[in-house]
Amino acid sequence: MKIISNTIKGMLQFAAVALVVASVAMPQAASANTGANATILNVVTVNYKDAAGVTAYAETASSTVTVNLVGALPTIATPANQTVASGGTSTYVYTITSNANGSDQYNIAAGNNATNTTGSSSTPSVASIVLGSSVVTEVTAVDTVKIPAGSATNLTVGDIVVIGGVDYKISALKTPAGTVTANGTAASHANTAGDGQAGVTTAEVPVLVTLVANNTAASATTVAGSNTAPAFTVGTTPATTGNVVGGLIAEQGTFTVAVTGTAGPNPGPGTVVTPITVTPVTVPPTGPPTITTPGVTTTFSGPNLAITKEVSVDGGATFAATGAGAPGSTLTYRITVTNNGTGDATSVIVTDPMPLYTTYTAGTAKSGTAVGTTYVAAPTVLTDAVDVPEPYDFTANTATLNVGTLAGGATTVLFYQVTID
Amino acid sequence: MKYILTLAMMMLPAMVWAAPEVKVDITAEKIVMVEKDGKVVEQRAVANEVLPGDELVYTLAYKNVGDQPARDINIDDPIPNDTVYVVDSAYGPGSEIFFSIDGGKTFKQPSLLSYEVDVNGQKMKRKASPEQYTHIRWSTREVGVGKSGVASFRVRVK
Numbered sequence: 001m002k003i004i005s006n007t008i009k010g011m012l013q014f015a016a017v018a019l020v021v022a023s024v025a026m027p028q029a030a031s032a033n034t035g036a037n038a039t040i041l042n043v044v045t046v047n048y049k050d051a052a053g054v055t056a057y058a059e060t061a062s063s064t065v066t067v068n069l070v071g072a073l074p075t076i077a078t079p080a081n082q083t084v085a086s087g088g089t090s091t092y093v094y095t096i097t098s099n100a101n102g103s104d105q106y107n108i109a110a111g112n113n114a115t116n117t118t119g120s121s122s123t124p125s126v127a128s129i130v131l132g133s134s135v136v137t138e139v140t141a142v143d144t145v146k147i148p149a150g151s152a153t154n155l156t157v158g159d160i161v162v163i164g165g166v167d168y169k170i171s172a173l174k175t176p177a178g179t180v181t182a183n184g185t186a187a188s189h190a191n192t193a194g195d196g197q198a199g200v201t202t203a204e205v206p207v208l209v210t211l212v213a214n215n216t217a218a219s220a221t222t223v224a225g226s227n228t229a230p231a232f233t234v235g236t237t238p239a240t241t242g243n244v245v246g247g248l249i250a251e252q253g254t255f256t257v258a259v260t261g262t263a264g265p266n267p268g269p270g271t272v273v274t275p276i277t278v279t280p281v282t283v284p285p286t287g288p289p290t291i292t293t294p295g296v297t298t299t300f301s302g303p304n305l306a307i308t309k310e311v312s313v314d315g316g317a318t319f320a321a322t323g324a325g326a327p328g329s330t331l332t333y334r335i336t337v338t339n340n341g342t343g344d345a346t347s348v349i350v351t352d353p354m355p356l357y358t359t360y361t362a363g364t365a366k367s368g369t370a371v372g373t374t375y376v377a378a379p380t381v382l383t384d385a386v387d388v389p390e391p392y393d394f395t396a397n398t399a400t401l402n403v404g405t406l407a408g409g410a411t412t413v414l415f416y417q418v419t420i421d
Numbered sequence: 422m423k424y425i426l427t428l429a430m431m432m433l434p435a436m437v438w439a440a441p442e443v444k445v446d447i448t449a450e451k452i453v454m455v456e457k458d459g460k461v462v463e464q465r466a467v468a469n470e471v472l473p474g475d476e477l478v479y480t481l482a483y484k485n486v487g488d489q490p491a492r493d494i495n496i497d498d499p500i501p502n503d504t505v506y507v508v509d510s511a512y513g514p515g516s517e518i519f520f521s522i523d524g525g526k527t528f529k530q531p532s533l534l535s536y537e538v539d540v541n542g543q544k545m546k547r548k549a550s551p552e553q554y555t556h557i558r559w560s561t562r563e564v565g566v567g568k569s570g571v572a573s574f575r576v577r578v579k
Contacts, residue, residue: 033579034473034503040578044481044498046445048491048564057441057491063449065477067503067578068470101473135473135579137503148503187502195442204502246579285472 033246035134035151036069036102039186043201057196062189067148071282072099073291074106074131077223078276083299086263086270086343090298091256093223094276097162098131098250103154105130105281110257110274111292117270117300120261124276125221130154131251136163136244137206140176143230144210145249149184152207156182160214160225160252164244167226167252168211175205183207209249221256263302268341270300301343301408307350310334316375316415327420331358332375335414339406348403350414357421364417365392365399375415442487443494443564452476452575475578476507481559484569496559496572497525503579508551510575516559518572522549525556 043062049055075097082090096106106129110122132154134147145163147155152173155161159170175181184207191199214225232244263270275295283289310319316332325331335352339345354360366378373379382392382401391402392414401414451468452475454461468477481498485491496516500506511518519528522536534549559572 038503040449040471040477040501040503042447042449042479042498042501044445044447044479044496046443046483046494046496048441048443048494050441051439051489051492053492055440057443059443059445061445061447061481063447063479065449065468066470068472070472196440 033135034067034101035137035148036067036100037150037153038067038148039150039204040065040067041187041189041201041204043189043199045198058198059196060189060191060199060201062191062199062201064188066150067101069102069104069282070100071104071280071284072101073280073284073287074098074100074278076276076278076291076293078293079223079296081297081299083269083301083342086300086302087260088300089258089260091220091258092274092296093221093254093256095223095252095254096129096131096278097252098133099248100131100133100250100280100282101135101248102151103130103132107279107281108255109277109279111277111295112259113273113275113295114261115271115273116263116266116268116302117261117272118264120259120270120272122257122259122272122274125256125258129253129255131253132156132159132161133248133250136247136249138236138245139232139234140208141210141234142232143212144208145232145244146176146206146208147249149186149204149206152181152183152209155209155249155251160216161209161211162248162250162252163211163230163232164247166228167214168228168230169214169216169225170209171212172208172210174208174210176208177205181205181207222254257296259296259298261298261300263300263343267302267304269302269343272298272300274298299342302341303339303343303345303406303408304341305345305348305406306338306340308336309352310336312375316417325420330361330417330419332415332417334373334375335401336371336411337403337406337413338371338411339408342408344408345406346404348406348412350399350401350403350412352399352414352416354397354399354418358418359421360394360397360399361417361419362394364415365394366415367392367401368413368415369411370413371411373413375417378413378415439489440487441485441489441491441564441566443483443485443491445481445483445496447498448480448482450478450480452478471578473578476575477504477578478573478575480571480573482569482571483564485564485566488566490566491564492562494559494561494564496561497556498558498574499525499556500554500576504576505579506551506554506557507575507577511557511559511572512574513559513570513572515570516561516572519558519560520549520554521556521558522553523555528556528558 112122114120134151138146185205187204216225218224312332313323365382368378384394450465
């Protein structure tokens with residue numbers, strides 16, 4: 001049993017490998033651990049001697065394989081809901097972070113699901129955004145990571161990148177020798193013309209990305225950075241805490257979405273829900289081709305007025321919807337207008353024609369701003385004459401109160417007295 | 422074409438001294454899973470471009486195109502950057518296969534490959550795992566004139 005030829009042994013191993021491969025490779029590995037456009041250069045060397053075992057020779061051959069981009073849905077941070085005046089504009093700042101192993105373009109579309117809102121629109125600031133990304137192969141300093149040559153496409157100084165869940169800002173892209181570089185230089189191999197001699201392999205010049213804290217301040221078009229200084233664990237082992245080897249260095253972009261609309265036609269607020277759909281140009285190998293956020297809700301404040309009219313038979317102390325009085329007795333009416341909405345009601349005019357069988361008592365009109373005010377307690381005495389700027393008139397047997405703007409939650413109360421004919 | 426030329430040159434009587442000349446060729450193929458007759462089977466495809474997670478098969482074909490046997494042939498191949506050696510995938514009929522975990526300085530059989538770690542101040546020996554392999558060597562004592570051989574291994578793209 002000991003005599004087993006190398007050939008058979010090798011074939012047995014080969015068969016065993018095939019089984020392992022089938023079980024491992026079937027669900028396509030979703031997490032990409034090599035930056036796109038990295039070059040896998042394999043240089044094989046054969047060393048040998050002549051029959052006498054004296055003269056040594058060498059020969060080389062090489063193979064170059066390029067690592068492709070694996071499309072992935074980005075991570076989108078949804079901002080908080082906003083409330084604005086009807087007819088106003090809410091501007092939302094979104095962050096979008098790549099999850100791919102290389103640079104890709106992401107197309108952005110905004111939905112507009114309106115409720116009791118007219119003329120609404122949701123408009124992204126850009127139709128698409130390009131985000132660079134790569135995979136860290138080594139941490140060379142607490143603030144510097146190495147990525148493969150060719151994989152730094154669209155990663156530039158000033159970009160915000162997320163590494164290990166924390167946002168940083170790129171301060172430099174350099175070669176290990178300290179020269180500013182955009183994308184490094186891939187490894188290459190050139191065979192020498194002469195036989196029996198090894199060729200020349202030129203090592204990869206990777207890109208070292210130096211990072212600083214992302215101190216971006218929040219503004220109308222940006223979100224605040226975490227302002228965390230990089231403190232990576234130097235090395236190549238991905239296992240240790242704080243080490244980011246094998247993880248993405250993924251660009252984070254921002255875009256804004258402007259949502260406008262006017263509350264109505266019904267009283268009260270209108271709402272617009274704005275889901276954002278992002279489509280990577282490079283289709284992810286598995287899963288859905290797009291990602292849609294649940295959507296922020298913009299509330300357009302609308303006024304919502306309620307009006308009540310009550311009568312008092314005791315001179316304005318207590319009021320009720322109904323009452324009874326003898327001819328010649330005095331009735332005190334109280335009209336309460338409340339804006340139960342959140343937005344201002346403008347051009348509010350209360351008009352009240354005198355009821356039948358009554359005669360308006362001149363000079364009895366008063367007004368207040370609190371619900372439930374008695375006639376006596378009403379703070380403002382109104383005059384009947386048509387005059388400016390006083391807002392109350394009594395003309396054509398009709399009481400007219402020009403309230404003007406009644407803010408959300410505010411109340412105006414009008415009193416006047418009549419006698420029963 | 423080059424081989425044919427070399428062969429032609431070998432036949433020239435003007436050739437003054439005999440020498441071995443081992444040519445080596447490398448090809449990279451990727452493993453793709455295809456469904457055939459209701460079964461998922463493995464196929465190989467030419468790999469110019471790969472995705473992370475793909476498996477690559479490197480095949481090293483060598484041949485002695487010289488006019489003298491070659492001795493002490495060592496085919497050395499580093500595990501390429503951004504890839505990991507696939508366990509037990511090194512294959513080489515007629516060759517002894519050794520691995521290195523120190524960048525190709527020393528080569529040993531897998532069972533003899535170990536490294537030292539510091540555990541609470543004590544030096545401990547740990548057996549190297551295939552992920553730590555940096556180089557593979559196929560050693561053959563002799564490749565006769567006109568004889569050829571093949572070696573291969575697989576890596577997974579990180």
